[in-house]
Amino acid sequence: EPEVTQTPSHQVTQMGQEVILRCVPISNHLYFYWYRQILGQKVEFLVSFYNNEISEKSEIFDDQFSVERPDGSNFTLKIRSTKLEDSAMYFCASRGAGELFFGEGSRLTVL
Amino acid sequence: AQRVTQPEKLLSVFKGAPVELKCNYSYSGSPELFWYVQYSRQRLQLLLRHISRESIKGFTADLNKGETSFHLKKPFAQEEDSAMYYCASFLYNTDKLIFGTGTRLQVFP
Numbered sequence: 349e350p351e352v353t354q355t356p357s358h359q360v361t362q363m364g365q366e367v368i369l370r371c372v373p374i375s376n377h378l379y380f381y382w383y384r385q386i387l388g389q390k391v392e393f394l395v396s397f398y399n400n401e402i403s404e405k406s407e408i409f410d411d412q413f414s415v416e417r418p419d420g421s422n423f424t425l426k427i428r429s430t431k432l433e434d435s436a437m438y439f440c441a442s443r444g445a446g447e448l449f450f451g452e453g454s455r456l457t458v459l
Numbered sequence: 460a461q462r463v464t465q466p467e468k469l470l471s472v473f474k475g476a477p478v479e480l481k482c483n484y485s486y487s488g489s490p491e492l493f494w495y496v497q498y499s500r501q502r503l504q505l506l507l508r509h510i511s512r513e514s515i516k517g518f519t520a521d522l523n524k525g526e527t528s529f530h531l532k533k534p535f536a537q538e539e540d541s542a543m544y545y546c547a548s549f550l551y552n553t554d555k556l557i558f559g560t561g562t563r564l565q566v567f568p
Contacts, residue, residue: 352502379554391503391545391558403554439503441556446491446510448549448556450503 350374354440354451362459364429369454371423371440379443380423382415384408384436385453391439397423430458461486463548465559472536473567480531480562482520482546490548492522492529493556497543506531506544516540536566 353372361367373380382394395405397415414426423442427434435458441448462485472478484490494506507515509522509529520531529546546559 381556383558390560393555393557396554398554446549447493447505447508449505450495452502 352440352442352449352451354438354454356454357452358455358457360457360459361430363432367427367430367434367456369425369427369438369440369456371425371451372421373423373440373442374444374449375421377442377444377449379403380415380417381441381443381448382425383439383441383450385439386433386436394425394438427456430456432458434458461490461548461550461553461555461557463546463557463559465544465546465562467562468560469563469565471565471567474538475535478531478533478536478540478564478566480544480546480564482529482531482559484527484529484546484548486548486550488550488552490550492520493547493549494518494520494529494531495545495547495558497545497561499542503545536564538566538568540564541566 355370380397385391393406394409396403412428416424437453437455439453440451464483492509495503496506497503518533522529543561545561547556549556
């Protein structure tokens, strides 16, 4: 069964550093998403992406965040200058047949 | 605003007991409602969606538009049902799936 895959599974970085989280969505899906989950809190919507454009973003998704589909398979989330409060689990998802399929997540720890 | 409320953070039951995980949504439109499950250290997985009206792993959920609820039920809980359960609402016009805060279900032997 096809799956959404994410790398890295865990990344530790220093405050102020740039981080890129990578996702490979399911191959025939056209809609892509990023979510985050701070430890002990709810899963929060960050951004949705379709046809090489952001279709919707939350207030969390400020100028420090960007998304890109650099080639036909990857979908990336970049955080330009990480803050301590960016420490969270980041989930990628892609949508097909009305259902969102999630990756296993990338844990980001900002020191 | 699109919002999903799960009032219980934790629900503990014994094996064989009935389970009901509550979910209320608030939106004047017609969202599509889902239940996702997250077993320990695993990814979020779709459990069921209101339009399919299926029963998965013995779980059912009925959309009640009058009460804006989509409660998840199972008549006899099993230990392997222990997990985090998230109710979620999707709107096609915003392309956004919004989650509730989740309910942890613990099923004791």
